[in-house]
Amino acid sequence: MKKIFHLFLTGLFLSICTVSYGQGSNDHIFPASAAAKPYIDFDSKGFLVNGKRTFIVSAGLEYARIPRQLWYDRLLKIKRAGFNCIEIYTIWNFHEPTEGKFDFTGDRDLNAFLKMVKDLGMYSIVRVGPYYCAEWDFGGYPIWLKFKPGLKVREPNPQFEKYVDRFFDHLLPIVTNNQINKGGSVILVQLENEHPNGWGTAMPDSYFKHLQTRALDAGIQVPYFFSGLHHASDPAGDGKLDDAKRPNPWFSTEFWSVWYSQYSAKPGDDDLYNRRTWKIIAHGGNGYNYYMVHGGSNFGYTNNDEDAASYDYGAAIGQAGDLRPIYYTFKRAALFSRSFQDVLENSVADSSYSKLITDTALKVTARKSPAGDIVFIDNPGKKAISTLLNTAGGKKPLTVLPGEIYPLIHNFKLNDEVTIDRALTRVFAVVKQANTTTVIVDVEKGQAIDLGFKTKSTPSTANPAVKISGSSVNITEVMTAIQKPLEYLFKAGNQTIRVLVMNRQWTDKTFITEVNGLNYVLSGAGYIAGTTIKNNQLSAQIESPLLSTTNTAVWLYSDKKSTQLTTSEQNTFNQPSxxxxxxxxIKDATGFAAANYKTVNWLPSVNPLPMGADGDISPDAWYRTLVNIPETGKYTLQVNGGGRGQAFIDGKPAAKWKLNNAELTLDLKKGKHTLAIFAAHDGRDKLAAYIGPVDEVDSKGVFGKALIKKGGPFISELGNWYYTPAQKGDVSQGPPAFDTTRFKKYKIGTDVFNTKEGYAWFHTIIPQQPAGTSKLALLFKSVDENATVFINGKKVFHHNGWNQPFQVELTDAATLKAPIALSVFIENYSNEGGIDQPVKINAIGDAQVITNWQMKGGPGNxxxxxxxxxxxxxxxxxxxxxxxxxxxxxxxxxxxxxxxxxxxxxxxxxxxxxxxxxxxxxxxxxxxxxxxxxxxxxxxxxxxxxxxxxxxxxxxxxxxxxxxxxxxxxxxxxxxxx
CATH class of the missing domain: 2.60.120.260 (Galactose-binding domain-like)
Structure with a gap:
């Protein structure tokens, strides 16, 4: 049921994981080495990059899901949205799909990707694994790990650690050479990912110590941590982010924005995640990483069993590079956070502003720092609220939109000459442009523009709407309908302050671009794809939706002037639908089933082996063998399997079946026949939270002992289950007498432990088997977590671990002559627990074993x-x-x-x-x-x-x-x- 918990129940997943991976988890970060500290450091209040307080606004994407030719496009779109950081996985089976053959070229050129991030002026957070999850095939493990005897993942295991080390030998030098202290972009490194036991700085066993030692020996000098920090769809939770005991900043490495089950935007996404983002900003968070900002595609055979080609995620930047409404929401929060990072990265909660409003429907929080204060007015309701602020200058009107967290600025130093005394109008961004500082604010028609500044030198202005009184500068007007941003200018000393007043429609279309070391503000564009300057003329590639029918004038604001851009003639080509x-x-691909087919270079084995045993990574495989049928009739073939199968007899299609059902019926004639099986699957489990051996986890194709017997089918599912709570020591006493007043009805897959540690008895009756049955197998696909099996009150088997199939064979003749009481004692130690998958019985007994198999993976060329x-x-x-x-x-x-x-x-x-x-x-x-x-x-x-x-x-x-x-x-x- 942990599989269900981690993979499928999305709503439950989001709410529970906030607790499991959020505030209650270790979120500490190992500090940088002495060599890296001048470049990346932190204290309990925030991050410092190159010695400057820096709010980290990070975007999750995977270079593995983007063609290299499109890396720049996606990264630039992220930069344009105000992000200053990229977070990535370095997925193991993407770089070592075939054992010992490493590929860091082309679309896999991690070094080139990290350098591109650096060239764009951004930072990177690298999550090196060795486990990733990510809705990726097998969680990122190379499939060849399944065929290493004794290998267990994510726990102390020399076999696993040996192969991890070999991968790290190729991976970590790329990461270390791109650390910020070596001129690169890497500021943080994550070891492991969402491990059930070790987060932050916790190291519960020697496996974690091994990863740490290996990373440090390889030269990791920037701060690092284990598994992740504050993974949740609403990481701020109840807003209590300040923690005096925490030695490092608060940061979320996976702020789940939308979800992998979605394609494109749906109404309300932008408002929902806007509020959740501002909760982080308002309550002392020092950064966040949205997972995902761009989802991309599962090219090749990289999808897991929950998705196929698309990993769109409903993200801000669509699978094809289009911009969704949430993109502009993310931009708004990012530009604000970075504009006021000197406050947000060095602040404490301040209650002195609690009487700023009296309306109890609104909540007031504030951050106080040496750089200034930010007061946040929170409207958690579904209706706009208009209120009055109790300021030193008297009562001031304020309207807070539904769900909005409205920021007010006080005493914030813009430069050596000018301080924002008050900004009762929403500040969108503050942009430094040489000796000009541009303050962009957001006001809707009919609302108040209310800004006050203090200057060191005597201010001056040519704009009559800018009111100067001594060293005070005030802009107080009512916003009107606008055709372009309103511009207010004043000077103090050698500094110019420009205030651009816009509405939400205009701020959404406002971008900040840096060219030749100077910032330029462009307003009126859906997106700026590129900017260059030549002969003192700025050229901008303005990108708009193909279906857009309106063209807004685009205004350029340099450090010296504002001007409207001129438009070249547009191509009016209409794309056909x-x-x-x-x-x-057409080409028949079933030739592998032909009776006379020569199986050159196929993998031979006594019993069929799981897909991937031959090193093939595709979701397709062929199996062949010979079978001798003693007499004509209906036969049942039994073999373990995963995925979809099709059987061919002497080259002709015979039957299709779900391989997980483990058996199919065939009409066969007496004599020798070529049996061929085509197997396919739709992606492997991502193994969320799984620890232990992977040799039998989510195997695909056909594998294990293959049996054939006349008659059947022989497998049936056990029903009519009951359960009753128990104590840990009850297992030693054996199952209690069955009584429906004590036992309750149980549905397979149900959690009876309320996601907590606990114990329980599960009971059913195995029907009496037909006369002559000499052997009966009980097939358990998965129990959660440990199971002790009792037959007629007698202990016969014990199994440790969830999501691992096992079987119990019954051969006692007397037992098989009557109905059998089956009791299972389940021990659950974390999350959900019970019997995950249906329990089946197999009455095939003694049957002919089919041996001498051959396998070939792949669809062909x-x-x-x-x-x-x-x-x-x-x-x-x-x-x-x-x-x-x-x-x-x-x-x-x-x-x-x-x-x-x-x-x-x-x-x-x-x-x-x-x-x-x-x-x-x-x-x-x-x-x-x-x-x-x-x-x-x-x-x-x-x-x-x-x-x-x-x-x-x-x-x-x-x-x-x-x-x-x-x-x-x-x-x-x-x-x-x-």
Whole structure:
């Protein structure tokens, strides 16, 4: 049930994990070494980067889910949203998919990625594993680890540590060479990930000590920690983030923004996560990392069993690079936090502002620091509240929107000449531009603009709306409807203060870009894709949604002037909604089942082995053997399995079945036959919170002893379960007498321990078996956590560990002649507990064992030019996997980013390649039906599409479809800086 807890019950997961991984966990951070401290350091109140107080606004994304050609685009979009940091996993099986063969080139070039982050002026947090989770195949473990005898993950185990060390030998030098004290971007390192036992600085066993020693020996000098910090969908919780006992800042490494079950934005996402972000800012948080800001794609065979090609996550930046409403929400919080990081990274809670308002529907919190104060007015309700502030200058009107946490600024030093005495208007950002400081504020029509400044030198202004009295400067007006931002200027000494007053519509379209070491503010653009300066003229690539029908004027604010950009002529090309796929070619991929097929270089074994035993990492495999049938009739084949299977007898399709069901029925004639099995799966478990051996966890394909016997089926599921609570020592006394007044009905998969440690008896009756039954096997797929099995009151078996299958065999003739009382004593030590999966009985008894198997993983080569034929539409090809091939043309239009997707309508399960690039698996498991084709993998003109459909369904209904809502138009706009 821990599998259910960690993988499936999303709502429960979010609420419970806030406790499990949040405030109650060790969130301490190991300090930097002496060599790194001048570059990255911290105290109990905040982070210091290069000696400066720095609020870390981090964006989670995985370079493994983005083509290298698009790294810059995604990173720049993140930088433009005010983020100053990127958090990544260095997924093990992405870099060592085949044992001993490491790949850090191309799309896997971690060094190049980290240097790109640095070149963009951002920092990075690197989570080196060796476990990752991430809804990634097998949690990031290489599949070949399953076939190492005695290997146990995430606990003291020499075998596991040996392979971790070998991976770290290649990985850690890249990370260490990119540390900030060596001129790189890396400021924090995470060892392990979401381990059930060790978070922060906790090291409960020698495995953690080993990881620490290995990292330090490799040269990790920046601060580091274990597993993560404050993972939750609402990390601030009840807002009590200050902790005098904590020696380091408060930081969330996984602020879950939206969820991996979602595609695209849904109404309310931006408001929900806006409030949760501002709770962190208002209550003493020193930074956060959204997981995810850009989800990306599961290219190749990297998806786990919860997703397929898309890992969109409903994120701020969509799978195809489009910007969602939550992107602008994130930008707002990021720019504010970084503008006032001198306060937020060195503050304490201050109650002296509690009487600022009297309206009890609003809550007041404040942060006080040597750099100034920020007061937060919190409206937790669902209606806007208008109130009056009790200020030294009298009562001031204030309107706080539903769910909003409204910041007020007091006594904040802008520069050596000017201090913000009060900002009763929302401050969007503060931008340093040489000797000009630009303060951008956000006011809606009819609300008050109320800003007050104090100056050291005598101020001056040419703007009559700026009121000067001695050293005080005040801007107090009522906001009107605007066609462009309002601009107010005054000077003090050699410093210019510019106040730009906007509404939310304009601040959403306002970006800060740095060119040649100077900051420029551009307002009116949906996104700024790039800026350059040549011959004292600034050129900006203005990006807007493809379907946008309105063009807002874009204004440029340099340190010296403001000016409107001029627009070049736009291309009016209209993207078609779809592209038909015709002239299909087909190739039968079932030849591996033929009776006369030569199995050269196949992996031989006595019993079938799980997929991956031959080193193949695909979700497809073929198995072959010979079987001798003594007489014609109906037979039942039993073999352990995971995924989907199709049996072939002498090359002809015979049956399809779910391999987890462990048996199928075949009509067979007397004599020798070639038995071939095609196996496929849709992703492996990510093994959340799992500790122990991985050899039998979530195995795929067919494996173990294969039996065949005339008759059947022989496997049935046990029902009618009951349970009763127990004490730990009760197991030694044996099960209590069954009594329905004491025992309660039990449904398999239900938690009876209320997520706490506990013990219980589980009881059912095994029906009397047919006469002549000599052996009965009890099949347990998973219990949580430890189980002691009793038959008719007698202990017969004990098993430790959840999510591990085991079986108990009964061979006593007297026992098998009558109904059997089955009792199971369950010990639960954390989270949910009980019997996770249905318990089955197997009455096949003595049966013929099928041996001498051969296996070959993979679908074959999709680029092989041999064997293709013209597809006849309507001809039945569902008797096994087939390749299909077509071509299509896509235009590449100047000034347009056109997004195309492949819609596998009518197909079954499979994989798609475009121009040789594996774009992932289908069908999707989230609310999107088509697969994203990265624009960088498309040719200008003819493109080749290859499909491997494991069910052999024809692709004549499939098409290339446009995702117009994700497309973009780019116009070049310019302005003179003179």
């Amino acid at each position: 779809s592209i038909a796929l015709n002239n299909w070619m 999709p680029a092989d030019k041999n064997g293709w034929q013209k597809m006849i539409v309507g001809k039945d090809t569902t008797g096994g996997p087939h390749f299909y091939r077509s071509s299509f043309s896509t235009p590449q239009v100047k000034g347009k980013t056109l997004i195309w997707r492949f819609d596998p309508k009518g197909l079954g399960h499979g994989t798609v390649w475009v121009n040789g690039h594996n774009i992932g698996r289908y069908p999707e498991k989230i609310p999107v039906s088509s697969l994203y084709i990265p624009e960088c993998w498309l040719n200008n003109g003819l493109n080749q599409l290859v499909i491997y459909d494991e069910d052999g369904r024809q692709p004549n209904q499939s098409t290339i479809v446009a995702e117009q809502v994700a497309g973009r138009t780019i116009t070049l706009q310019k302005a003179d800086l003179n």
